[in-house]
Amino acid sequence: MLSVVLVEPEGPANIGMIARTMKNFGFSRLVLVRPNLTEESYSYAVHAKDVLDNAVVLEGFDEALELFDLTVGTTGKPGARFIPYRAPMYPWELRETLKGYTGRVGLFFGRESIGLKNEELERLDITVTIPTSEDYPVMNLAQAVAVILYELSKARPEPSVEALEPATLREKEALVRVWAELLNALNYPKDEERREVFVKVFRKAVGKAFLYGREVHTLMGPLRRAVKRLEEC
Ligand SMILES: C[S@@+](CC[C@H](N)C(=O)[O-])C[C@H]1O[C@@H](n2cnc3c(N)ncnc32)[C@H](O)[C@@H]1O
Structure with missing residues (x-):
């Protein structure tokens, strides 16, 4: 499509x-x-x-x-x-x-x-x-x-037999947001501009990874937990 x-x-x-x-x-x-x-x-x-x-x-x-x-x-x-x-x-x-x-x-x-x-x-x-x-x-x-x-x-994408749904833009953006939250919680890197670059690199990597929706949620779980832990400290 x-x-x-x-x-x-x-x-x-x-x-x-x-x-x-x-x-x-x-x-x-x-x-x-x-x-x-x-x-x-x-x-x-x-x-x-x-x-x-x-x-x-x-x-x-x-x-x-x-x-x-x-x-x-x-x-x-x-x-x-x-x-x-x-x-x-x-x-x-x-x-x-x-x-x-x-x-x-x-x-x-x-x-x-x-x-x-x-x-x-x-x-x-x-x-x-x-x-x-x-x-x-x-x-x-x-x-x-x-x-x-x-x-x-030359080679149309073939319909996959895989039953999993590809991640939507919203799901991928949600993952990128959690990553950004984690960097903020870690205050890493200290320099905000570099932190933005880290977020851009993460977004590109997520984009190129062809993740399924379910994978995004699995990746998001531990990241969310890490953010929560850091906020509690
Ligand atoms: C005439 S070009 C844009 C020229 C503009 N001055 C620039 O430097 O980006 C219009 C569009 O054609 C596509 N395009 C032109 N050359 C390309 C190339 N070598 N590879 C991939 N896309 C190209 C891109 O989508 C680009 O935005």
Whole structure:
């Protein structure tokens, strides 16, 4: 269940081309955040006007996050692999990672002018980048969508026989909150900015772990208990 999410796409033609590309590769769920959707978009969609008609149009990034269990951000300017909360995956690695995953996946693309903001990328579970020339790594939006969907279409996520439900965004956020509470209770690290980095790293790790809801609750139990103990001290 993969949706393409376009965050504030500025070019009406790009929106239409993306709808067409989605249909080419067998994807139909499109989410548009504050789009510049016009007649031109429909004309570029050609035989994929239904993708535009059925698109979910939202007013904000946060609303889009709410729709998914797993969120994937895309960028032509990834952070270095050694920065854990920005470490990118390649599209074929994402394909392998999604195999058997049954949750709702949102694949987020940024604005033509400024892409996805850092604070948006940080809130998404996984970052994916298409390897391109170092001379000019940033691709046209519609072409970036095409390359990633082509890669993902090579192996559709198969329905899993696993009966467990993937963790929802809310469950994962609850786990991250308990972690933040634990760091606060420990006053560790002392420096608040570093503490925020620890929380971001934890959020990314949770995002990439493909946890089931039940696992989240199991992990949360001891963390909650530790917070309570520390507060009692
Ligand atoms: C034209 S680009 C944004 C350009 C913007 N100036 C920037 O530097 O991020 C629009 C979107 O296309 C996607 N994109 C472009 N190049 C990409 C690449 N090499 N890998 C993955 N996504 C890419 C991203 O979603 C990006 O936000």
